[in-house]
Amino acid sequence: xxxxIVRRVLLVIPTxxxxxxxxxxxxxxxxxxxxEVRTGERxxxxxxxxxxxxxxxxxxxxxxxxxxxLWQLAxxxxxxxxxxxxxxxxxxxxxxxxTLELAICAMLFxxxxxxxxxxxxxxxxxxxxxxxxxxxALTGFSMPIFWWGLLLVLFFSVNLGWTPVxxxxxxxxxFEPVTGFMLxxxxxxxxxxxxxxxVSHLILPTIVLGTIPLATIAxxxxxxxxxxxxxxxxxxxRAKGLSPFRVVGLHALRNALIPVVxxxxxxxxxxxxxxxxxxYIFSWPGIxxxxxxxINRRDYPVLxxxxxxxxxxxxxxxxxxxxxxGVLNPRIRHAR
Amino acid sequence: xxxxxxxDLTVDFKTGSGQFRAVDGVSxxxxxxxxxxxxxxxxxxxxxxxLAVMGLLPWTATVSAKTLSFDGxxxxxxxxxxxxxxxxxxxxxxxxxPMSSLxxxxxxxYQIGESLKVHLGLSKSERRKRSIELLEAVGxxxxxxxxxxxxxxxxGGMSQRVMIAIALACRPKLIIADEPTTALDxxxxxxxxxLLVSLQRETDTGLVLIxxxxxxxAETAERVSVHYxxxxxxxxxxxxxxxxxxxxxxAALLAALPERATGKRLPSIPGVVPGQFDRPPACLFExxxxxxxxxxxxxxPPRQGAIAGFALCHYPLTHGRPIGHPHPEGREVAA
Numbered sequence: 001x002x003x004x005i006v007r008r009v010l011l012v013i014p015t016x017x018x019x020x021x022x023x024x025x026x027x028x029x030x031x032x033x034x035x036e037v038r039t040g041e042r043x044x045x046x047x048x049x050x051x052x053x054x055x056x057x058x059x060x061x062x063x064x065x066x067x068x069x070l071w072q073l074a075x076x077x078x079x080x081x082x083x084x085x086x087x088x089x090x091x092x093x094x095x096x097x098x099t100l101e102l103a104i105c106a107m108l109f110x111x112x113x114x115x116x117x118x119x120x121x122x123x124x125x126x127x128x129x130x131x132x133x134x135x136x137a138l139t140g141f142s143m144p145i146f147w148w149g150l151l152l153v154l155f156f157s158v159n160l161g162w163t164p165v166x167x168x169x170x171x172x173x174x175f176e177p178v179t180g181f182m183l184x185x186x187x188x189x190x191x192x193x194x195x196x197x198x199v200s201h202l203i204l205p206t207i208v209l210g211t212i213p214l215a216t217i218a219x220x221x222x223x224x225x226x227x228x229x230x231x232x233x234x235x236x237x238r239a240k241g242l243s244p245f246r247v248v249g250l251h252a253l254r255n256a257l258i259p260v261v262x263x264x265x266x267x268x269x270x271x272x273x274x275x276x277x278x279x280y281i282f283s284w285p286g287i288x289x290x291x292x293x294x295i296n297r298r299d300y301p302v303l304x305x306x307x308x309x310x311x312x313x314x315x316x317x318x319x320x321x322x323x324x325x326g327v328l329n330p331r332i333r334h335a336r
Numbered sequence: 337x338x339x340x341x342x343x344d345l346t347v348d349f350k351t352g353s354g355q356f357r358a359v360d361g362v363s364x365x366x367x368x369x370x371x372x373x374x375x376x377x378x379x380x381x382x383x384x385x386x387l388a389v390m391g392l393l394p395w396t397a398t399v400s401a402k403t404l405s406f407d408g409x410x411x412x413x414x415x416x417x418x419x420x421x422x423x424x425x426x427x428x429x430x431x432x433x434p435m436s437s438l439x440x441x442x443x444x445x446y447q448i449g450e451s452l453k454v455h456l457g458l459s460k461s462e463r464r465k466r467s468i469e470l471l472e473a474v475g476x477x478x479x480x481x482x483x484x485x486x487x488x489x490x491x492g493g494m495s496q497r498v499m500i501a502i503a504l505a506c507r508p509k510l511i512i513a514d515e516p517t518t519a520l521d522x523x524x525x526x527x528x529x530x531l532l533v534s535l536q537r538e539t540d541t542g543l544v545l546i547x548x549x550x551x552x553x554a555e556t557a558e559r560v561s562v563h564y565x566x567x568x569x570x571x572x573x574x575x576x577x578x579x580x581x582x583x584x585x586x587a588a589l590l591a592a593l594p595e596r597a598t599g600k601r602l603p604s605i606p607g608v609v610p611g612q613f614d615r616p617p618a619c620l621f622e623x624x625x626x627x628x629x630x631x632x633x634x635x636x637p638p639r640q641g642a643i644a645g646f647a648l649c650h651y652p653l654t655h656g657r658p659i660g661h662p663h664p665e666g667r668e669v670a671a
Contacts, residue, residue, distance in 0.1 A: 232436040241424030254441045330486040
């Protein structure tokens, strides 16, 4: 087991180098650099330009810049933002809890609704319920996040006024962050109404970000369940005189969860991409907005470091999913 | 009163191309402590009939019967909940594929203990004690350690022993074994059969043994019911059946046993069991029968009396000769 974890972690190193290379190249392919963006169209004297370039190391050949960057990374240094001059890692750690909170809520939303929906659709295969659920899932899956988010905001926030339009909490409330998770911090602050304000700010972003994973999980659960329900051991379970709930919810679902968990793990990557858009729509102060800002400012260190850190998290979650997979599937557990 | 009584059981399946009758008017009875073998080729409806008794058929199946009673209770009028109290407790089933019949995600101990918990409400320590007892009874060495084993760590024979232990868990009155040895190695087959029969003797349960292996029948059964294309075509005690089969199909089956072959070539039955679209109008075995006449093609055969093994035939055989047949020597059917 330990050997398995070590092997998985070692495999991360080449992945990291590849990601660092890709972001490094991609951001430099975008026209403009940090200084041009900062100075705008007014222009700048060639001497000042050269000086700024030198300060940021942009006067070096690109290959040398990349090697320098890798050298820094190897020492755990993610660089400093060219616009705020704060270390990238510090900024990331400040903003990440907001994204994590949103992502966890979205994933819970998708899993708690998606698995039962898939199970119900599978047990009532070909019925009206099945077609309705799977039709809804297909629609949800095909919905562009940007459009879906705006639609919800327009309806629930603007027309009905049920939910706030943006942000994490009402401006009325202020307290020092303890954990960085607004739900927990607002609860701890003890201020009246702070917690419910935080919850109401979370609802729409959670739905928007959770829709695609919800649809994917529901469809995956359904097809996995359909296959498992035809297995011999499900018949054995029924031959024991167990209730349909126990047969489906325990004997069949336990097996169907194995592929579903893999899908949930793969969704985490898509979730990060979705978080960028969702945060932008709802002015959610997380790493999504931060990364988009960094592109606009051509803030090379922030974009490179940010993406590297996000990928690190996606990779970490996938390792955790692999471990969970072993817990769920005894055949894998013993093979390791 | 017999333990299991089936009278005129019919099972229809809804398929994409219309109704398909898998079991056609089957009547059977099993007593306590008795071994009844149900014999027939694949597709003869023998498994489906027993799955209907257990209530394990999919929703596409329609079950109807004049009588379907178990231990004095009418299975047809029980609610699903009442029926689940019988299934797995008083009547248990062992399946053909032991390797895929155990749930890969749960330990052996859990799967045995589950029936004990659901039906008998035993505590955790009582379940453990009884499970060890059961594993010992089915001849699994080191039962305490085996309780925490997962199915993929067991061989086919071991898995089938575990399946038997699960079936025996609540001391059932009736065990239905659906080809319990078909998927196993020949060397293991005899062991499993012996085990089943000895456990059945000890506990005085009724045993229905579904098989297509005449060797298994000869070794274990007391009474034999021969099925063909969803119908019961003959029923006799095992000795007389082997000595003097009354239905031409039974006779042909027995003649096809390698042990009984006399010539150089092993006799076989030409053709295949009729399916959904080529069902003969009268006698279902007629297209493959060497004694078939026009009467067999047009008139549904009568059920003979006990003396002719309840054969479903116009011309039941006596010592190989069809009674009342226009040409008792028969004709050769081209293979």
